[in-house]
Amino acid sequence: QVQLQESGPGLVKPSQTLSLTCTVSGASITTNYYWAWIRQSPGKGLEWIGYIAYSGSTYYNSSLKSRTSISRDTAKNQFTLRLVSVTPEDTAVYYCARTLTGPYDLWGQGTQVTVSS
Secondary structure (H helix, E strand, O other), X not given: OOEEEEEOOOEEOOOOOEEEEEEEEOOOOOOOOEXXXXXXXXXXXXXXXXXXXXXXXXXXXXXOHHXXXXXXXXXXXXXXXXXXXXXXXXXXXXEEEEEOOOOOOEEOOOEEEEEOO
C-alpha cells in the first residue's frame, strides 16, 4: 500500500523559508511517477505548486517559480518543497500527491502552514 505523509513546521514567519517534506512508503520515487506539491488557501481552490519527476527533473507553477524549489532524497524516499520569502498569502494546507498521467491518484493527508509573525 502506497502512502504519502507530509511533515514540517506549521508556523513560518513572513520573509522566511517554508520547508516541507513528503515521505513516500510502499513505492519508490524513482520509478514511473511524478511527485507534486499542491496547496489550498482559505476560501480558494487547489493550486498546483510543482513536481519532481521519477527522473529527478522538476517543473514549477510559473507564478511561484521564482520562489520555489523541489528536491529529493532517494535514500530516504522523500521529496522536499522549499518556498522562500513567504508572505501571509502563502498560508494554506499543503499536500503532496502522485500522478502518472492526468489526475492525481494518491494524496497525503495535508499539513496546515500558517505564515504569521
